[in-house]
Structures are given as structure tokens and as C-alpha cells.
Amino acid sequence: MAGTNKVGIEVKRNWCKGCGICIEFCPKDVLGWDEEGKVKVVALEDCIDCKLCELRCPEYSIFLLEKEGHNG
Amino acid sequence: MREKVRIPAVEEIETKDRKKPSVAPQDYEPFAADEDLVPPMASFGDGYRYHVTGLFHDETGFPHGKAEDADRLGRRLHQKIEGNRDEIVEYESWELEDAEIAVVAYGSVTRSALTAVKAAREEGIKVGLLQLKTIWPFAQEEIKELVNQVDKIIVPELNLGQLIGEVERLSNLEEQVVGINRIDGELIKPATIIEAIKEGSESNGDFR
Amino acid sequence: MEILDSFRTDKFPHIWCSGCGHGIVMGALVRAMNKLDLDHDKTVIVSGIGCSSRATGYLNFDTLHTTHGRALAFATGIKFSEPELDVIVITGDGDCTAIGGNHLIHAARRNINITTIMFNNSIYGMTSGQYSPLTPQKAKATTAPYGNIEPNFDPCELVQGAGATYVARGTAYHIKKLTRFIKRGIEHNGFSFIDAVSQCPTNFGRKNGFKSAVEMMQWQKENTITIERAAKASEKEVKNKILVGELHHNNRPEYTANYEQVIEKAQKGGDN
Numbered sequence: 436m437a438g439t440n441k442v443g444i445e446v447k448r449n450w451c452k453g454c455g456i457c458i459e460f461c462p463k464d465v466l467g468w469d470e471e472g473k474v475k476v477v478a479l480e481d482c483i484d485c486k487l488c489e490l491r492c493p494e495y496s497i498f499l500l501e502k503e504g505h506n507g
Numbered sequence: 508m509r510e511k512v513r514i515p516a517v518e519e520i521e522t523k524d525r526k527k528p529s530v531a532p533q534d535y536e537p538f539a540a541d542e543d544l545v546p547p548m549a550s551f552g553d554g555y556r557y558h559v560t561g562l563f564h565d566e567t568g569f570p571h572g573k574a575e576d577a578d579r580l581g582r583r584l585h586q587k588i589e590g591n592r593d594e595i596v597e598y599e600s601w602e603l604e605d606a607e608i609a610v611v612a613y614g615s616v617t618r619s620a621l622t623a624v625k626a627a628r629e630e631g632i633k634v635g636l637l638q639l640k641t642i643w644p645f646a647q648e649e650i651k652e653l654v655n656q657v658d659k660i661i662v663p664e665l666n667l668g669q670l671i672g673e674v675e676r677l678s679n680l681e682e683q684v685v686g687i688n689r690i691d692g693e694l695i696k697p698a699t700i701i702e703a704i705k706e707g708s709e710s711n712g713d714f715r
Numbered sequence: 716m717e718i719l720d721s722f723r724t725d726k727f728p729h730i731w732c733s734g735c736g737h738g739i740v741m742g743a744l745v746r747a748m749n750k751l752d753l754d755h756d757k758t759v760i761v762s763g764i765g766c767s768s769r770a771t772g773y774l775n776f777d778t779l780h781t782t783h784g785r786a787l788a789f790a791t792g793i794k795f796s797e798p799e800l801d802v803i804v805i806t807g808d809g810d811c812t813a814i815g816g817n818h819l820i821h822a823a824r825r826n827i828n829i830t831t832i833m834f835n836n837s838i839y840g841m842t843s844g845q846y847s848p849l850t851p852q853k854a855k856a857t858t859a860p861y862g863n864i865e866p867n868f869d870p871c872e873l874v875q876g877a878g879a880t881y882v883a884r885g886t887a888y889h890i891k892k893l894t895r896f897i898k899r900g901i902e903h904n905g906f907s908f909i910d911a912v913s914q915c916p917t918n919f920g921r922k923n924g925f926k927s928a929v930e931m932m933q934w935q936k937e938n939t940i941t942i943e944r945a946a947k948a949s950e951k952e953v954k955n956k957i958l959v960g961e962l963h964h965n966n967r968p969e970y971t972a973n974y975e976q977v978i979e980k981a982q983k984g985g986d987n
Contacts, residue, residue: 445716450727454734454916459929490746490890491932493738494728498716551777551793552800554756558723558772560780561764569726569772 438463440482442500448473450496457488457497466497532556538580539566544587589644597640598649602628606635608704609657611650613639613670616663616695623700634704645673654678661703663687663695721745721755723775730769734928736887736913737834741770743890743911744803744832747897758801761790763815766841766915767807767834784814787822790829798971801901804831809839809847812868816848823877823906827970830900830907833870836915844918855922870910875963880905882963886912888935889959896961905969912939912957 444465453472466488467477474497488497528535528547537557540546546566549555562570563577570576588595601624603609612620617638624636637653639646653660654677662671662684671686678684687703689695722745731737748758758776762768764783771778781789786804794802811819811833822829838856839845846856846863849870853862871882881903885893893911900907914920914931925931942960945953 452728452733454928456734456739456929456932460932487890490742490894491739491887492742493731493735493887495719495722495738495742550797551759551779552757552797556756556775556777558778558780560772561782562780 438482445498447496450494536566537568592644599638601636603635608634610636610661619697622697627704660684718745732917734916739887740911743894762805763810765807770805787818808835808849812848820877823874823879825970826905836913838919840915840918874908881907883961884910886935888932
């Protein structure tokens with residue numbers, strides 16, 4: 436089933452400490468590791484806006500964007 | 508052994524308000540002190556949203572783990588006390604004007620000391636009492652005066668000698684300062700202090 | 716990204732280790748406060764000492780980082796002098812139940828309107844992993860290399876027994892529930908206690924066979940049971956599971972309100 440996220444996911448890389456909580460608990464495997472061991476978005480099209488990554492991020496470094504110019 | 512405590516009426520109590528900040532919240536540095544070394548302090552709920560911590564901090568109130576912040580803060584707090592010693596040091600004295608012997612007491616032992624001084628005075632011995640109510644800053648000037656005035660200073664303490672060290676430090680005469688020490692759980696009785704006073708008074712000549 | 720308005724983001728990234736659950740719990744607190752639309756100028760957050768208690772430095776409110784175990788004592792003073800302020804306490808399991816154990820039970824007994832969120836990672840993390848009153852029996856710690864011989868408190872039963880009027884437990888894994896319980900705790904007029912099960916991958920996890928923070932959160936998922944499910948489950952299913960949910964909720968007179976009444980009475984000059 437296709438995802439519902441139409442806008443994107445913002446990652447604040449300078450705050451991310453690479454714990455992997457968002458990656459491992461993403462129910463749709465939207466997120467993966469980048470070459471520096473931090474999170475990167477790998478399959479935005481599968482994102483279902485569940486926000487679990489955002490809610491569980493200990494560093495407040497990943498956010499679902501809702502619509503242009505208005506961040507939830 | 509009961510005494511009365513008198514609680515003053517509300518109108519007898521002077522209220523001193525803390526200095527409040529006059530700047531806007533975004534310009535507020537809660538630990539930036541004025542010349543008197545006291546920073547203006549906003550109350551919680553005033554909208555200043557500041558941080559208070561027991562960690563060493565800079566003027567913003569936040570810790571940065573810097574030795575120079577710790578040094579600056581420690582010195583300011585120290586100077587706030589030392590620079591205001593006249594306002595902080597508290598003591599009471601009895602019959603010291605013409606005294607040749609003095610008792611220096613701190614805390615509950617003052618009760619016995621005062622009884623002893625009054626009794627000795629009735630016998631014509633020129634003895635007085637200095638009761639210290641603060642320990643730091645120390646009543647250095649007052650003790651220095653006393654050291655120059657009297658022949659002998661008796662320091663009764665319910666320990667093996669703490670305050671006496673501070674008094675001895677300011678005395679130049681050997682054996683001018685004498686301790687009475689008790690640690691058996693009993694109080695120092697006026698009679699014991701009277702005895703020490705008389706020892707001094709009888710041997711006056713030795714000190715001159 | 717609305718939650719960032721509640722933080723002092725110039726202090727980020729925070730001091731907590733990678734994967735530490737405390738950031739998750741602090742996020743839940745901020746989201747709960749946002750849902751209630753609390754006035755940022757009329758909310759005071761007080762903490763003690765330890766990893767959890769560093770949270771106050773990051774929260775953009777009036778914040779007070781006190782001495783070890785004494786957050787509730789300071790918070791009681793603040794609430795007493797300005798009862799209209801919302802007062803929230805952040806504390807750790809050691810800070811709250813060891814050093815501050817007496818403050819905890821008496822705050823609960825008085826039913827003072829303070830919300831306490833205990834960031835519970837079962838260990839003294841900041842000082843490198845000494846066991847706390849909430850370290851499970853047999854778990855390893857720096858001070859229990861052969862396993863902890865002491866039985867741990869159930870902090871929720873402890874505060875309920877002492878008189879708390881809102882008691883709930885959530886975990887970093889059960890993030891939505893945790894946020895909801897914190898919200899309800901703040902709304903509740905009386906002493907609220909939220910046991911927020913968190914993870915310390917550095918000083919608990921490594922000594923106890925967890926390879927990562929993710930594994931520890933997986934453990935939270937597998938070793939907890941909601942009170943709703945527990946009510947229907949067999950004894951065997953519930954055994955050794957940690958209960959998650961609103962464990963206790965009742966109402967009785969609140970401390971500062973009682974105090975107000977006494978002030979009024981005294982000022983009228985009536986008989987005491």
C-alpha cells in the first residue's frame with residue numbers, strides 16, 4: 436500500500452546521535468542509515484504519517500512535514 | 508528550663524523587597540550582579556523564564572563546565588559576604604566596658620556564661636561577656652579589641668575546642684585564651700565558668 | 716516542530732547519550748503541556764540531580780535544578796507561595812525514591828497539586844551505573860557486579876500507599892500512552908505521579924546484555940502489559956510483567972487549598 440506523506444520528513448542531522456530508534460521502529464521501513472551512521476529517509480513514498488519516529492526521537496531531530504510553510 | 512518566644516506583630520516586621528529586573532526578558536541575565544554584587548531577581552511566573560541551578564554557572568544561569576565561571580561565581584558569593592560583614596556580624600555584649608576578663612561564648616553555653624558573669628560581677632570581679640551570634644564572617648574586629656583590652660579570655664565550648672582557635676589566632680599573648688571544654692553530654696555549669704574567672708582574677712599579676 | 720518552541724534549542728544537542736530514553740520522556744512532557752496549552756510563563760519545572768534532572772536546563776520555562784532528592788521540597792515551596800503556578804517535577808528513580816524518598820511519600824500524603832514525572836531508567840546513570848532502589852533484583856550494576864541482591868520498590872504502589880491521587884506508568888516505547896498520562900497528571904488537582912520507564916543503554920543496558928537502545932525498547936514492549944489487558948489475561952500471562960496504564964485515580968482535598976482555608980481562618984481572627 437502506498438504511503439500518505441505528501442510533503443516530506445525533515446532530519447536535523449546536527450542533533451541526530453544515530454541511536455536508530457526511529458529506523459528500527461518505523462512500521463514501513465521508510466528510514467535507513469546514512470554513511471555517517473545517522474538517519475536518512477530511504478522510502479518516503481511508503482510513509483503513512485504515523486509520526487512514531489518523531490514521537491520517539493530522543494533528540495527531536497526528525498519531523499514529519501505537514502504542508503508547505505506550516506510545520507506540525 | 509523554659510523560656511518565652513515572642514513573635515512580633517505583623518506591623519513590627521520590616522519587609523525588604525528583592526531587587527527586580529528592569530530589563531525585558533530577552534535581555535535578562537539573572538546572575539549578572541549590580542555593583543552591590545546582588546543580581547536583580549525575577550520571581551517565577553513573572554515571564555522571565557530563567558534557569559536556576561546548583562551547578563557552577565555564568566551570568567545567564569547556565570552551566571558550561573568552565574573553571575573561570577566557577578571561580579568568578581565563587582568569588583562573587585564570597586565577596587558578597589565578606590564585603591557586608593558589618594551588616595552580617597551579630598553579637599551581644601554584657602559588662603565589657605571596664606572588663607579585665609572576658610568570656611566569649613557562642614550558642615547555648617551563653618546562658619551559663621551570662622549567669623557566671625553576673626555572679627562574678629556581684630563579687631566585684633571586672634568580667635564581661637561577648638556572645639557571638641554569627642561565626643562567618645567572624646567578629647574579628649570585636650575580638651581584636653577585646654584581646655587588647657582584657658588580660659584573659661575564657662572560651663567555654665561543648666566540644667574539644669573550635670571557637671577557641673579563632674580567638675587564639677587574634678591573640679599575641681601566650682596563655683591569654685583559656686578553654687573550658689565538655690563533651691560528656693552534660694552542660695557547662697555557671698560554677699565551672701565562675702571558677703575559671705576567679706582563677707584569672709586571683710592571678711591578675713601574672714598577666715601584666 | 717511546534718515542540719521546539721518549548722525548548723532552549725541553543726543548548727542542543729543535549730548531554731544524554733545516544734539512545735537514552737530521557738529525551739523521549741522529555742518530549743512526551745512537552746507534547747502533553749502543549750496539548751493543555753499551558754501558559755509558558757506560569758509553569759515552573761523543578762528537578763533534582765542526575766541525568767533526568769538535567770532536563771530543566773533544556774526547557775524554556777522558569778526552571779529550577781535543585782539539590783539531590785530535593786526537587787519535591789523546592790516544588791512544594793513554589794506551589795505553596797504561588798498556588799496558581801503549574802508546578803511540574805522531573806526526577807530520576809534514584810533521586811526520587813532513594814535520596815528523595817521521604818519528600819516523595821510526604822508530598823503524596825499531603826496531596827499537593829504537583830505533577831511528578833519520574834524518569835525511571837533503573838540505575839544511577841550519571842555516576843556510571845550504581846544500583847538504585849528501582850534496579851531489579853539480580854540485575855547487574857557497577858555496585859552489584861554479581862547481581863543486585865536488593866528487591867526493588869514498586870514506585871507506583873509506594874506513592875499510592877502514601878496517598879497520591881493520580882498514579883500512572885508509561886514507557887519510552889509506549890510514547891502515546893505516556894504523553895496521555897502526563898497530560899492527565901497535569902490536569903489532575905492533587906499529587907500526580909507518572910512512572911516513565913526509560914532506558915539507559917550506557918550504564919544499565921551494557922551490563923545487562925542489551926546491545927542497543929532499540930533492544931531495550933523492544934524489551935519494554937515485550938515485558939509490559941496494559942492494565943486493560945491484564946484484567947482479562949491469565950495469571951501466567953501477567954506474571955513478571957510490568958503494568959502500564961492509569962493505575963490509580965481518586966480525589967481528596969488538596970494541600971494548598973487546605974492551607975488557604977487556614978490562612979483565611981487565621982486572618983479573620985477566629986478561634987483556632
